[in-house]
Amino acid sequence: METLTATETQPMTNSVQFVCATARQQLKQLRSPIIVGVAGDSGSGKTTYSNGIRRLLGSDLVSTLCTDGYHKEDREQRQISGRLPLDPAANHLDRLAEHLKALKQGKAVPIPVYNHGSGKFEQPENFVPTPIVVVEGLHTLYPELIPYLDFSLYVDPDHPVKWQWKWERDLKRRGHKAEQLEQEMLQREAAFKRWIDFQKIDANVVIKIFHSQLQCLAPHQFTGILPNPCYKVELILQPAPVPLPTLPLPFDLAAMLAVDQPPFMLAAVPYRYWGRSAIAIHLDGVLSQKTIAGLEDYIVNYTGIPTDEAIPEEQYELTSATRFAQLLITWRFLEQINYLLQKNR
Numbered sequence: 001m002e003t004l005t006a007t008e009t010q011p012m013t014n015s016v017q018f019v020c021a022t023a024r025q026q027l028k029q030l031r032s033p034i035i036v037g038v039a040g041d042s043g044s045g046k047t048t049y050s051n052g053i054r055r056l057l058g059s060d061l062v063s064t065l066c067t068d069g070y071h072k073e074d075r076e077q078r079q080i081s082g083r084l085p086l087d088p089a090a091n092h093l094d095r096l097a098e099h100l101k102a103l104k105q106g107k108a109v110p111i112p113v114y115n116h117g118s119g120k121f122e123q124p125e126n127f128v129p130t131p132i133v134v135v136e137g138l139h140t141l142y143p144e145l146i147p148y149l150d151f152s153l154y155v156d157p158d159h160p161v162k163w164q165w166k167w168e169r170d171l172k173r174r175g176h177k178a179e180q181l182e183q184e185m186l187q188r189e190a191a192f193k194r195w196i197d198f199q200k201i202d203a204n205v206v207i208k209i210f211h212s213q214l215q216c217l218a219p220h221q222f223t224g225i226l227p228n229p230c231y232k233v234e235l236i237l238q239p240a241p242v243p244l245p246t247l248p249l250p251f252d253l254a255a256m257l258a259v260d261q262p263p264f265m266l267a268a269v270p271y272r273y274w275g276r277s278a279i280a281i282h283l284d285g286v287l288s289q290k291t292i293a294g295l296e297d298y299i300v301n302y303t304g305i306p307t308d309e310a311i312p313e314e315q316y317e318l319t320s321a322t323r324f325a326q327l328l329i330t331w332r333f334l335e336q337i338n339y340l341l342q343k344n345r
């Protein structure tokens, strides 16, 4: 594959678009899919971030496998046994490993399905791998599954953010009862630390989410206007083996100088994360729609997707920090794809 070049001021050249089109073709011809693992606690945003990748790369290339179907017990059985789905022993991880192995060989597999509306299992579905398969679930980055993964994400919202997301989602959309839910969520905290949290150590990308911290930067009186909720996202990225060309951020500096603009912050800080080299991108506040749309256009052009898939309704409320993070993650993933395709040649 030739070297990709583009600069901040130039539109993408024909040669770059040609390479992208070639990458799409190469992906479609892969006999073994590229598998992305997305792990994190329940209600941490795994589906939200996986959907971001699928929307940007297109559902002809990307499909998602949710591992909740591999739980051993349904909701009623768990209420009797007192076991939590976070316990790896409460899941058929051995079956999941076999399925990932078969998918890696390009074979279809019958995946078990769990219905969160009813709390019951349904008939297995025949899962036919697309060139990119996103596997999301509580234990996706467990040692027995890692050998089948080409790229990994760990979603790690701060405790109050996660509590609020799970609480609202489980009550409104998963038919849980408040009292039982509170008890289970408290019980889950130790289980999370014990069985889930460590998976972040080796992830290619860790996504940390906090409530906005911008007000701390105004020691006297903060006068900025921020939406509610407003999040700070910290992306901890393993450096790419082969970086892609410049990713331009269309940015109006003059607008930033106006006092009535929503505040924001962007920082890139190299550091060591669990003993390995990483770069942390901090994004807080609100970037303009124009900036986000410009960045998204660049990536969409790069990937050569002919039509822009609409943002799913449940993602309308996503803040600019989340959308920006989704774009950067997709870019980092494209770097990985580029590297894997080069290695495969």
Ligand SMILES: Nc1ncnc2c1ncn2[C@@H]1O[C@H](COP(=O)(O)OP(=O)(O)OP(=O)(O)O)[C@@H](O)[C@H]1O
Pocket: 040, 041, 042, 043, 044, 045, 046, 047, 048, 049, 137, 165, 166, 169, 317, 318, 319, 322
């Ligand atoms: N980045 C985000 N910005 C705003 N809200 C979010 C974000 N990520 C998740 N949420 C909220 O949290 C809820 C749970 O997110 P999501 O379904 O992505 O989590 P999950 O990790 O896939 O959960 P589960 O494993 O339990 O299925 C969403 O319905 C949404 O309301």
Ligand SMILES: O=C(CO)[C@H](O)[C@H](O)COP(=O)(O)O
Pocket: 041, 042, 043, 068, 071, 074, 075, 085, 086, 114, 116, 117, 119, 138, 174
């Ligand atoms: O940890 C979880 C991953 O989403 C869920 O709690 C688990 O899948 C069981 O679902 P439910 O709570 O809807 O019965």
